[in-house]
Amino acid sequence: MGLIYSKKIIKGSFFTSRTDKEVYFVKDALIETDDNGEITKIINPADQDYQRTLEDAKENKQLVETRDDEYVLPGFIDLHVHAPQWPQAGLALDQPLNEWLEQYTFPLEAKYQDVEFARKSYRHLTRNLVKNGTTTALYFGTIHEDANLILAEECQHVGQRAFIGQVVMDNPEQTPKYYRDSSTKEALNKTIDFIKQIRTLYQDSDLIQPVVTPRFVPSCTDEALKGLGQIAKKFDVLVQSHCSESDWEHGYAIERFGKTDTEVLKQYGLLNEKSVMAHGTLLTEANMDTFKDEKAAIAHCPISNAYFGNAVLPTRKLLEKKIKVGIGTDISGGFSSSMYRNIQQALISSRMLEDGVDAQKPAAERGVAGARISAKQAFYMATIGGAEALHIRAGQIKVGFKADLQIVRDELSAISSNASQDVFERLMYQTNADNISKVFVSGKLVDHK
16 A cells, blocks of 8 residues: 555745756745645745635644744755665775775675664664655665565655665675675576565555666676666666776776776666766766766765765766766765765865865866855755656655655754845755754655654
């Protein structure tokens, strides 16, 4: 049985992106949602039916009213979460990527063959993400199908929109024996079975979707990459992986294939308009053009990139090229589950890219001119950018879109300017989980406390 939604009216001032340079603000609007969890009407105070709609909502007990210091925002869309890595968030980030994987990450992910451990971990994770305002997440699971199904159950239970991948890693040269698909055939069969199971179990729900998930080029054999591309096409599902994440990973693809992993992924049918590739810090100009031509999306993981990316993603350049870009926390390469914290780091990283970091160089040679992004652009990536990458009608407060929303308190409103631009910037820089009072997914209030 699918979730049952109910019509409601949310009264509050809201911010929503329209483009990567424009944030739209409406004060004291009425946001009407229907039984399908979609926004059906936005009524401004000056509109003729405003007062009548407000009174009817109060009489019918359909009104959700915000406080004067609260604002409604679209729910955030996290484009890159390694769900099983949640217990090690913030650990061993001083290690090189390949050593971090071998010594910490793979041993942890192997523990998810224990379904009780998986349920405990995933229950904690999903609630933590929602309380931070994340209404949709694109998840890497593990190679364990039972654990991935538990992740789906926990997302459905908490009410979060989730895209979940059965991870494939069958290359014996780059994966440990204790945590590896036993064969390419098994890996591909498990991927197909997971897709079928998710579609059967959640056929009455629009919340849970399967994703084809090669971990990344190093962990997969040629046969697995080819087979996954065919599966993605046959079942018409999204694809997620990593791409040009670090000097090591980027260089590995070139050494093995004689080409970048952008070209490898394209070769095997894994880079197209339904693909979301994490990181991209080492993308070449030609790689960027390929992403644009193929209409593939990049999950910008600014905190994780600071540790493992070996470079700063040129997000402004990508946006100007009209490449789809969203934001991912990359738990646990990123230590924080908060999209707000990652928005802040995206802004900081872009500023450092523009200003440069080596004080021994002249200012004119130190950075990359025109590289910084604005808070509006970071907000756009966390909402519309993510929605476009996942092909969902969410990420905006707009008629016809899903009512995936968060109600956020501006705790400095009593002592600071209440001009809309000032409030917006404070929300982007100052919000934490304690400031988020309510979260809605498809108009349904999510119990995240």
